[in-house]
Amino acid sequence: MDQHINEQANIDRIWEIIEKARVCMMATHFSEGMRVRPMEALPERDENVIYFLTDKRGLKDDEVEIRPEVYLTFVYPNENVYLALTGEAFVSRDPECARALWDRQQDGWLSGPDDPNLMAIRVELWRAEMWDGPLNCAVADFQFAKARLFGIKANLGETDKVTVELF
Template sequence: MSNRATGVEDARRRVTELIRDARICLLTTTAVDGRLVSRPMGLQAAEFDGDLWFFTYANSAKIRQIRVNPQVNVGFSDQRHHAWVSVAGTAAEEWDRERAERLWHPLLRTWFPDGPDTPGLTLLKVHAGAAEYWDSPGGAMVSLVGLARAAVTGQPPRPGENREVSY
């Protein structure tokens, strides 16, 4: 395996780790009038193989919006680790009872009271085209030291790792 292939696999693995740690994201769609609209969503599958899965209602604005324009962005922020991930991809409604049962978590009853049998329940699948992440190894203390050093020296802080990866 080439170093480039290893680097890509490492980057994909890091994206998966960061997404798994964050779990809550902002899903951005395009409204019919062209405005970008973001809303918080809870990721249902922690394993990221290029697809992200969410529960929603089939008659929701986000589903109507992706029917017109399936291009979306999913942004994750993990404040504990000072890491961020942006996933650009294509979204589609994709109901699959077996998958819904596999992804189901009891906390979802807050929004979907009848579980997987909730009328109008559907799955939203986002297939990643590319992801970019910003990772600050060492956490808050390293980031604060970097910001303090930048303030004293006038040089911008070193941002940690930033990588883009295609799927």
């Protein structure tokens, strides 16, 4: 029972970081390797998925359709948390899906929810790895400076690393 409670707490923490960070780096595969780009996450915790609205002229849809495995990395420096997610991506060219996900934050990227180049990518999550550090950035900076000054190892406190299967 205790392990189940810890696992649920880790899952809740993972979704909390996704929701707080909002922007991640999405890595997709292409013929010459991997391509990484920043993307705004639209998480749906109840579905265990993250949606992304994007411009279909950016080649992400072609890359996802050839090899759907993607990697997402979130950094939330306010709490010194790093999150790496693996999942399978699916392209939706359904304008209704994109319209349903649209909010005013996307106005800077596309002309609106009826933009003909708007599409959605749905990522079904498989695995999460999270490094959750106890220190804020100011304390970490102080510890690194002290370590350099005195030639010692930085004391960053304990960092919890968890791996969670999400499917």
